[in-house]
Amino acid sequence: MGHDHSHAGTANRSRLAIAIAIIATVLVVELVGAWISGSLSLLADAGHMLSDLTGLIIALVATIVAARPATDRQTFGYQRAEVFGALINGLILVAVAVSVLIEGVSRLLDPAEAEVQSLPMLIVAIVGLVANVCALLVLRGGKESSINMRGAYLEVLGDMLGSVAVIVAAVVIMSTGFAQADAIASLAIAAMIVPRALSLLRDVVRVLSESAPADTDVQEIRDHLLGTEGVVAVHDVHVWQITSGHPVFSAHIVVAQEVFAHGGTGELLDRLGSCLHDHFDVEHSTFQLEPEEHASHEDSHHR
Template sequence: MGHDHAHEHAAAAGGNRTRLAIALAITASVLIAQLIGAVASGSLALLGDAGHMSSDGIGLAVALVASVMAARPATDRHTFGFQRMEVLAALANGVILVVVAALVGFEAVRRLVEPTTAHIEAVPMLIVASVGLAANVVAYLVLRGGDRRSLNLRGALLEVLGDMLGSIAAIIAAVVILLTGFAEADAIASLAIAALIVPRAFVLLRDVVRVLTESAPHDRDVAQIRDHLRGAAGVVAVHDVHIWNITSGAPVFTAHVVVEPELFERGDTHALLDELGGCLAEHFDVAHSTFQLEPAGHHEHEEHAHR
């Protein structure tokens, strides 16, 4: 069952790399179009959106490289392999999102305080922003579905979502400017987008911190797992329980299990280990588990030895 879980995880990672590669190609193409459109229309909104898109491209490229590195096998020095590279990439993506939101917000406030007198061609701005929105929708649909089990992909998805909102803001601003000539609509829309990006970035960073601090996964109840293991025949107690994520969707579990001495005498420890491992895999979706079996009374001896 653990082998099947590992195979499913590897297959999901391969699918994530394909999603990331497609989204990166779309993002790079739209970035070029936005830069050309910004120069042709004189729109700072498009230029800002292009800057946001460039951060998306960097984030997607980092996520893709991290995903490839995460697929490398474990070594004697990196005994868990390089799976945590995906978490580090998600951390980078979260930081990029916060920085972009701060820069966009700062620039939006500056434009409201010091209104620009530059002429903006609203029609080219509207066309390019609409193309950007369509491309972002496609990229979002490509990435969606892999984000549930990958922090790395979730970070990339949030960046594309943020740029999608940026394209919508640019479209609204272009329409307002086209109909009313109110240039400040550009800055107002940018400020709203910055406010939308920040909460999503902090949610991503919160999940990254949970993994890096080796906190118990939020969807795993340690007390429930401990009680479940105690229900196995011959188990007296369970202590020194640890559960954490190597990367998103890859929980690891260790515990000391106190068993009746007769279990060792009968040679039934192998069967118990199989039962405990199967219990975790089946009921709690934990494929990688390690148990230290101890006869009753050993725990007290162990505590005395460490005093």
């Protein structure tokens, strides 16, 4: 994590503010367009966009809260606020998908409800597509630095795909008169929302359950530390995340007696910290150094 998290947080807040302005404007356009055209897929896309807008606002608030400094009570700061923001985003996505699914099935079963005006539906969907592309370009730079920003990016990406589905449905209706294409498109939008929501919620659960990051091989870290001169054994290893991209590491390190005898513990700590930082991008690491005779007392309690 060699980049500057403070700078990244400021940049992410700017990206979110711009995206919020874009999405809010198009949301109003889509709601009016859905009312005029009677299109469920356009209304579904507007509902998805409303969830995006809510999620983006939550994400913006979360990045502001996460930037607050650590205190004696919140010793890691407020970075986990981003994870809670992503959790709310995921739940909103699930709720939107379920409601669109129910209404879409209802329209398929009752063709009389499926009548729509395809021209305004098409025009508004094209406007929505252009706006979503712009919002995606704005958010793209921050999606790798934060689980919260990734959630916002994925939501807008889903909106873009939703706009494409509405455009296809409008063209089909204009060409063939098959009005139920609108309901089918709304179901396609719901189907696109669910996997993204579940993926985001899975990442949230991984952080909140303090699992090791998905791309972290704990055994590889242990082997690297064991290869450090003066290290005899490594046990009681823990790797977790405060939020996405902020891994934390702790371990008990059994050290050769001569390291203690010659006052080399400070140098060893520097080497261990550098090992984690350079090879595994871990900035926050804690080591408990133990002489061999002390470690033998812990064998029955730690692995």
